[in-house]
Amino acid sequence: MTAILEAKGLSASYGTNLVLHDIQIAIHPGxxxxxxxxxxxxxxxxxxxxxxxxxxxxxxxLLDGVDAASLKxxxxxxxxxxxxxxxxxxFASLSVRENLRFAARPGGAWTEERVLSVxxxxxxxxxxxxxxxxxxxxxxxxxxxxxxTNPRLMILDEATEGLAPxxxxxxxxxxxxxxxAGVAILVVDKTVSAVLxxxxxxxxxxxxxxxxxxxxxGLLRDPATMHRHLGVDG
Amino acid sequence: MQNAGVSTFLAQLLxxxxxxxxxxxxxSGLTLIFGVMRVINLAxxxxxxxxxxxxxxxxGWTGSFWFALPAAISGGILFGTFLEAALFRxxxxxxxLDQVLLTFAxxxxxxxxxxxxxxxxxxxxxxxELLDFSIPIVGGFAYSAYRLAVLAVCLAVAGxxxxxxxRTNIGASIRAAAENPEMVGLLGLDARRIHMLVFAAGTALxxxxxxxxxxxxxxxxxxxxxxxxxxxxxVVIGGLGSIGGAFWAALLVGTIDTLGKAYVPQLAGIAVCGxxxxxxxxxxxxxFARG
Ligand SMILES: Nc1ncnc2c1ncn2[C@@H]1O[C@H](COP(=O)(O)OP(=O)(O)O)[C@@H](O)[C@H]1O
Ligand SMILES: [Mg+2]
Numbered sequence: 006m007t008a009i010l011e012a013k014g015l016s017a018s019y020g021t022n023l024v025l026h027d028i029q030i031a032i033h034p035g036x037x038x039x040x041x042x043x044x045x046x047x048x049x050x051x052x053x054x055x056x057x058x059x060x061x062x063x064x065x066x067l068l069d070g071v072d073a074a075s076l077k078x079x080x081x082x083x084x085x086x087x088x089x090x091x092x093x094x095x096f097a098s099l100s101v102r103e104n105l106r107f108a109a110r111p112g113g114a115w116t117e118e119r120v121l122s123v124x125x126x127x128x129x130x131x132x133x134x135x136x137x138x139x140x141x142x143x144x145x146x147x148x149x150x151x152x153x154t155n156p157r158l159m160i161l162d163e164a165t166e167g168l169a170p171x172x173x174x175x176x177x178x179x180x181x182x183x184x185x186a187g188v189a190i191l192v193v194d195k196t197v198s199a200v201l202x203x204x205x206x207x208x209x210x211x212x213x214x215x216x217x218x219x220x221x222x223g224l225l226r227d228p229a230t231m232h233r234h235l236g237v238d239g
Numbered sequence: 240m241q242n243a244g245v246s247t248f249l250a251q252l253l254x255x256x257x258x259x260x261x262x263x264x265x266x267s268g269l270t271l272i273f274g275v276m277r278v279i280n281l282a283x284x285x286x287x288x289x290x291x292x293x294x295x296x297x298x299g300w301t302g303s304f305w306f307a308l309p310a311a312i313s314g315g316i317l318f319g320t321f322l323e324a325a326l327f328r329x330x331x332x333x334x335x336l337d338q339v340l341l342t343f344a345x346x347x348x349x350x351x352x353x354x355x356x357x358x359x360x361x362x363x364x365x366x367x368e369l370l371d372f373s374i375p376i377v378g379g380f381a382y383s384a385y386r387l388a389v390l391a392v393c394l395a396v397a398g399x400x401x402x403x404x405x406r407t408n409i410g411a412s413i414r415a416a417a418e419n420p421e422m423v424g425l426l427g428l429d430a431r432r433i434h435m436l437v438f439a440a441g442t443a444l445x446x447x448x449x450x451x452x453x454x455x456x457x458x459x460x461x462x463x464x465x466x467x468x469x470x471x472x473x474v475v476i477g478g479l480g481s482i483g484g485a486f487w488a489a490l491l492v493g494t495i496d497t498l499g500k501a502y503v504p505q506l507a508g509i510a511v512c513g514x515x516x517x518x519x520x521x522x523x524x525x526x527f528a529r530g
Pocket of ligand 1: 019024042043045046047048049050051
């Protein structure tokens, strides 16, 4: 099966500072891929390259098997890729309803009603502006807004960062629900156990290079890597 | 005597509101273009001048002022689309100094083009016959029907703009693009089309304002300069990028400027600038900025 999104031998840099080295990653339809690694290892940079926000130094990004070099971020989004970015990217001056509606791409299963039934808290705050929401509500809105585009692939960068444990659980629950609805997921998160239990495959980055790529089980059987590169003691 | 004083005041007040509403047509485009594209457009006042000359030329050709208004709007949309695609798109990510140089050059080019295509003379444009009368308001006080019509048209346009920007999906995407263009792209919207729309609309509004103003004042070289300065003041007082803010600021500036010129001519030039300085000191984000 052709991957929705794939990086082949991808290197990327900020100025002369090479941040990603020869990365190989593919997300297939319906699949959950976990992207892991400590702070500053290049996870967000890889996501930005996949989305077309940072041009590759070398190598390529493929969208449905076709080189995406000429596709702008908005064109990749229209091809069915939705992003919940680091920092959430909520529009402060737009109401919850406006945040949900203005980017909606109808035609799929996700409608405003369905999103609001998944996140009843958003329904309660439908007329509040983005900057009047709590962190958890903003995160729900970022996920709800991504769903409104009826994506084939959802990319989540640190979606549970800075949230209270109960809200985190709720977010993980929703991500599982999105997966069950058949949406492929690329998830970056510090909660290693949650990523490992959700993902079909994981990729671990260290200083912009892949040190592990494969099933979560393989990583669980490798306590040294878990400890050194993910900070998990087992 | 008493009555004459009240009538004069009412007339000046209405003149001020009408002037303010024209300022809003210019300032709203300026504030949106700055808010969404981060471009400083010094040539925005020249678009007002171009609209006025277009009205003069079209009214002359066709013999009717009424053709001038659709000509200014459609001409503005075409011209704005062209300017955005040919120039402003390329200057979005540039330093403000580059933008100032570019748009200052545009002022010179537009005035030169005006000089070549029309001439350097003052021209008057007749008030359309249909509205060339006065409407009694209160007591013995009557006010120009054309001026009242301009007031009504500007109010309608202002209402429509606020409605579009604050209440529609297109308006939401304009506000979103002003806040975070990258995120707008990640949601699948083409920020370039939003920029084009905003620039074309802003150009059309400034040219419409010029056409509406043509019968009120003479049409003359550099007539956009005063409007440019006052509409920049409107943008600052209203809060950069804020349509609602620009509306109230425009009414305030138009009224203060007009009443000032009528009653304290010595202070007229600085009254509005003083107001802006005060706003910058007390509320730098704008008198009417939200949040
Ligand atoms: N905009 C930027 N300009 C320059 N360097 C950056 C920029 N963003 C990130 N970096 C650097 O790139 C490396 C990877 O960062 P990032 O991809 O954000 O890591 P992660 O998401 O894994 O925490 C870090 O060393 C970081 O300092
Ligand atoms: Mg990151």
